[in-house]
Amino acid sequence: MNEFTSALSAALHEEAEEIAMxxxxxxxxxxxxxxxxxxxxxxxxxxxxxxAAAILVVAAGITLGVRPEAAPPTRPVxxxxxxxxxxxxxxxxxxTPPLTVQLPHWVASADPSYYxxxxxxxxxxGDRAITLFSVxxxxxxxxxxxAHPGYAALVAHWKxxxxxxxxxxxxxxTTTVDGRPATTMTARLSRGADGFAYCxxxxxxxxxxxxxxxxxxxxxxxxxxxxxxxxxxxxxxWESSTTDFTSNATRSRAAIAAELATWLATMRFH
Amino acid sequence: xxxxxxxxxxxxxxxxxxxAVTWLFHLHYRRLLGLAALLVDDRGTAEEIVQDxxxxxxxxxxxxxxxxxxxxxxxxxxxxxxxxxxxxxFTERSYRLPEAGTSPSAExxxxxxxxxxxxxxxxxxxxxxxxxxxxxxxxxxxxxxxxAGWLGVSPGxxxxxxxRAKTALQKRMEAWx
Numbered sequence: 001m002n003e004f005t006s007a008l009s010a011a012l013h014e015e016a017e018e019i020a021m022x023x024x025x026x027x028x029x030x031x032x033x034x035x036x037x038x039x040x041x042x043x044x045x046x047x048x049x050x051x052a053a054a055i056l057v058v059a060a061g062i063t064l065g066v067r068p069e070a071a072p073p074t075r076p077v078x079x080x081x082x083x084x085x086x087x088x089x090x091x092x093x094x095x096t097p098p099l100t101v102q103l104p105h106w107v108a109s110a111d112p113s114y115y116x117x118x119x120x121x122x123x124x125x126g127d128r129a130i131t132l133f134s135v136x137x138x139x140x141x142x143x144x145x146x147a148h149p150g151y152a153a154l155v156a157h158w159k160x161x162x163x164x165x166x167x168x169x170x171x172x173x174t175t176t177v178d179g180r181p182a183t184t185m186t187a188r189l190s191r192g193a194d195g196f197a198y199c200x201x202x203x204x205x206x207x208x209x210x211x212x213x214x215x216x217x218x219x220x221x222x223x224x225x226x227x228x229x230x231x232x233x234x235x236x237x238w239e240s241s242t243t244d245f246t247s248n249a250t251r252s253r254a255a256i257a258a259e260l261a262t263w264l265a266t267m268r269f270h
Numbered sequence: 271x272x273x274x275x276x277x278x279x280x281x282x283x284x285x286x287x288x289x290a291v292t293w294l295f296h297l298h299y300r301r302l303l304g305l306a307a308l309l310v311d312d313r314g315t316a317e318e319i320v321q322d323x324x325x326x327x328x329x330x331x332x333x334x335x336x337x338x339x340x341x342x343x344x345x346x347x348x349x350x351x352x353x354x355x356x357x358x359x360f361t362e363r364s365y366r367l368p369e370a371g372t373s374p375s376a377e378x379x380x381x382x383x384x385x386x387x388x389x390x391x392x393x394x395x396x397x398x399x400x401x402x403x404x405x406x407x408x409x410x411x412x413x414x415x416x417x418a419g420w421l422g423v424s425p426g427x428x429x430x431x432x433x434r435a436k437t438a439l440q441k442r443m444e445a446w447x
Binding site for chain 1: 436
């Protein structure tokens, strides 16, 4: 750094510090807490409305003699069984194609995040997470341009986690999910990659977490990629955890893989 | 400057979403306000941008897996918020930059202080993209590759904007000298 850029750096830091030190932190924190309360209120209202809608849909289906499986998909909120240790029925109608799946009971109390084409459930008091995506776009490892992968390409991109030095890939197997070709594997990440999991559209910036989703070092992804044919993007689902790095790693891996296999078997596309 | 790995891993690190966001707020609000203020021109807008960034962090908390991700999210939210507001401002009215030699700091008592203020004023007068790369490079200390990733442009483009910005700043400083 030469004299000019040193002066420039110092000037920016001093200017920022001067502004920062004159901030009214208490007032700003009050505003933040009000924002948090407002977000929570909106979330509670939304959950209540969506749950009521789900109940109405089921009730209407029963009244009309329609099998519940044929009911239109609704937002993926926990249903009336969500507080029990029973699986949680999720109707993922943001995906292409939409799907229903019975996720583990802990999803009922998870912190959810919703994307244009995906869902993410973060275990509240643990380190597991479940994610469901229709992967229309993503950034392959080390790529500068966004990709629009088909099934085979997406499988290859995930296998590249190992060949490109981002971690290890194991337990690769081909199978079917609701009768559709699928590949399962376990990817243990030692390096993170912005935008690798999913992006919303062709113009997204890989580092914008509102539209693109990263994979993170220190996490193990037990995943399945499902072929939806040439007319729809492949479906990517995973259950991830950090517990592979603890002393009970082997047991944890097996437990999570078993949990994934259980809910994967309940997946139905519409 | 941004690293809080030790703080995050400490026994005091909160586990609930609200507590964690509030905790990060205490640690990083001032720094982010400084960043926002370098990217936009008025204090009130900078405060709004930072508030929005923390609210978005709260809403997106479940999708972020690490302290690095949360901090990077905040930085990028502030950058995106500033860009969005500047776009709006340019749409609403023609934005007039002060002419060279009319630096508001011209009467500053201290020579060092005057030079600093002149430099900051000159940064504020740069075209938006040049201003962004200068702030990201010399305030956040990001590499050209990182800036390229944040702005969604090529590293070559970052290099070009940085070079043009530095040339413009040096000329402006010479004109004010």
